[in-house]
Amino acid sequence: MESLVPYLWGFGILALLFVAVKNAWVSKQAVGDDKMARIAKNIADGAMSFLKAEYKILSIFVVAVAALLVFKGESEADSNWMVAVSFVVGAICSALAGFIGMKVATKANVRTTNAARTSLGKALEVAFAGGAVMGLGVVGLGVLGLSGLFMLYSGMGWSTAEVLNVLSGFSLGASSIALFARVGGGIYTKAADVGADLVGKVEAGIPEDHPLNPATIADNVGDNVGDVAGMGADLFESYVGSIIGTMVLGAIFATNPAFADMFDGLGAVYLPLALAAAGIIMSIIGTFFVRVKDGGNPQTALNIGEFGSAFLMLVASYFLITMMLPESWMDGGKEYTAMGVFWATIAGLVAGLAVGKVTEYYTGTGTKPVNSIVRQSETGSATNIIAGLGVGMMSTMIPIILIAAAILVSHHFAGLYGIAIAAVGMLANTGIQLAVDAYGPISDNAGGIAEMAELPSEVRERTDKLDAVGNTTAAIGKGFAIASAALTALALFAAFMKTAGVTSIDVSQPKIMAGLLVGGMLPFVFSALSMNAVGRAAMSMIEEVRRQFRDIPQLKAALEVMRKYDSDLSKATKKDMEIFEAADGVAEYDKCVEISTKASIREMVLPGLLAIAVPVAVGFLGGANMLGGLLAGVTTAGVLMAIFQSNAGGAWDNAKKTIESEGRKGSDAHKAAVVGDTVGDPFKDTSGPSLNILLKLMSVVALVIAPSIAVNSDTAMASMQVEKRIWIDEDGNKHEMDASKEIHFAEADTMNKKTVKVEMEKNEDGTVTATVITEANGEKTEEVFTGTKEEVMSKVQDMDKDIQLKVEE
Secondary structure (H helix, E strand, C coil): CCCHHCCCCCHEEEEEEEEHHHHHHHHHHCCCCCHHHHHHHHHHHHHHHHHHHHHHHHHHHHHHHHHHHHHHHHCCCCCCHHHHHHHHHHHHHHHHHHHCCCCCCHHHHHHHHHHHCCCCCHHHHHHEEEEHHHHHHHHHHHHHHHHHHHHHHHCCCCCCHHHHHHHHHHHHHHHHHHHHHHHHHHHHHHHHHHHHHHHHHCCCCCCCCCCCCHHHHHHHHHHHHHHHHHHHHHHHHHHHHHHHHHHHHHHHHHCHHHCCCCHHHCCCHHHHHHHHHHHHHHHHHCCCCCCCCCCCHHHHHHHHHHHHHHHHHHHHHHHHHHHHHEEEEEEEEEEEEEHHHHHHHHHHHHHHHHHHHHHHHHCCCHHHHHHHHHHHCCCHHHHHHHHHHHHHHHHCCHHHHHHHHHHHHHHHHHHEEEEEEHHHHHHHCCHHHHHHHHHHHHHHHHHHHHHHHHCCCHHHHHHHHHHHHHHHHHHHHHHHHHHHHHHHHHHHHHHHHHHHCCCCCCCCCHHHHHHCCCCCHHHHHHHHHHHHHHHHHHHHHHHHHHHHHCCCCHHHHHHHHHHHCCCCCHHCCHHHHHHHHCCCCCHHHHHHHHHHHHHHHHCCCCHHHHHHHHHHHHHHHHHHHHHHHHHHHHHHHHHHHHHHHHHHHHHHHHHHHHHHHCCCCCCCCHHHHHHHHHHHHHHHHHHHHHHHHHHHHHHHHHHHHHHHHHHHHHHHHHHHHHCCEECCCCCCEEEECCCCEEEECCCCCCCCHHHEEEEEECCCCCEEEEEEEEEEECCCEEEEEEEEEEHHHHHHHHHCCEEEEEECC
């Protein structure tokens, strides 16, 4: 196994080769007729124009931050200017992952539509192949980038601490691009969706994805920029963040004698990379299990691939963990085992799958929570919204309990390293998980193209069947992303505390409590910024769609024909059909695409800067401990808000779809459900998913700046070394000697001479052990205290009220 470690980057190459093969296969599939090709080209052009505009802005941001990181790396110990190189490479990999996913998704959508003219099985094969390109592209770039940089830096003769500090820049680059991609993509897709729904479906009364609706192309573009590029960047960032956090925590064991005989003591550092590499193999194998025949259930086929891959990953994890870690070792006075790390990995994987299934229950069509929203839609929009909010809030309970259980179980078996490895275990199968997730928007686009191209009803029925499963997989994917975000953020948080020398977060301290409150507030402000951004962009979109319906004669006339026959054009006269067909292609789709693009690029800047600027400001102004409080607050509130918003939005969406499937389009209940769905759209596709990245990005920023603000912690530790030898006797006389030597307190009566010897030692887990030997009147006593620095000093002081241990800050 040791001989394979230097070549782990090769597994990333393998994943990218698989991506190339699958992409070539998708490209060879038939596109369909000219009308389908024209619609698909409009969607692809809109998606690429958005990415071009977004990456143009982000390139300026990347250059500016890289320049700051060069200065930071040069000015601190255990770092290097090459942290900027890691940052740029991480940003490029994240952007490239989004680009690859977007490119293949806009190829696969129309080919899925055309395949649906033949069979459901063929359509699933094409859609899933497109998703597999996205999934394996993400993990391939992640493993290639991390392994390649780690091996490069390790060969430069740096210490492990310096290597990992420089490598953390990779995660910062990935997180930064991911946040902008998620926020920008979410604003784009929801501005288009809200405009298309409110004006097209509610006001004009035309079906979803109808070619007469000017916002239809922008809406379909939005599915790609939000649910493909955005989700890909999100999970790419979680994937690399969990690996880096685990590597930093694994470096603690580098000096542990039990690890010395294997991998130069770095077995715990290499393990997350090895697990990620194995995950690539298992994800590729899982893709071959996804098959369905006509009349079969696509959900079953996807589950076989996903759960089959998860089982294989568990088997591989057992062998990797037992080969790369010693059978047992001691840390902080507690014994840990390789099997304990394996149980922690299982805890993470099970928690991720369980949170996904709970999300499916709260958001899936036909479930009790969704049906409750359907019932309350009968009495109007207000009760629909109240019901949706209630479902979203209640849906936080079980996922939080599952995540908390995973944290407790993994910590019990393997400490903080166990929590980090649980996150890696949860994300090891990201390749197939993201393939299943990206399949959803491809199927959604396929249905839209079928509607716009006016294909036979059986084609739309097949794409709708795929899309219905896609909604479920998207909901599961969002739940999975939230659970992984919670564990990844905790792993990064623990790595930050280790690097910054923070031993505990004491909420009784004013600075820490202030940081906790500010951190808890940030998800609300961040959500408000993204929600308001969607509202402003949607208003511009609504006004543009209304203008086209009002000012373009052919559109106006075609709408009158649709209203005349209640959208059933099979009853239309020949003359009316000529009027309707004259409107084909007249809608100015590009104007709506331009509105969404400009709005999303403009509005994504402030939330993105907030996530980066706040931890930097708090860290340098308030210190490492206050920053720790901030991270604790943003993680707690962020996870809760993300679950609430994502599940409420998903439940509203499927409540609307349930009413539509019952043939009640246009009814009062349907109108109420459309309003609820419109409110829920930015919940589930903009602010909710973006919160995942917010809490991870803030933890990554904290980890990157930790060496700079750890000066405060180093000073505190140095002061503690001084504290051990600065004593004030009862007469106010100051005595300063080495802690290892005796400190004498001379009193008037030499017979009452008191001798105190204090030995203090900092443990690897951050606690302090003090041994106090007191000799008075010929009697000798010895006491040992273990705990935080404050607890130990307090106990030493309590031994004798007349003797005080002074603290020099």
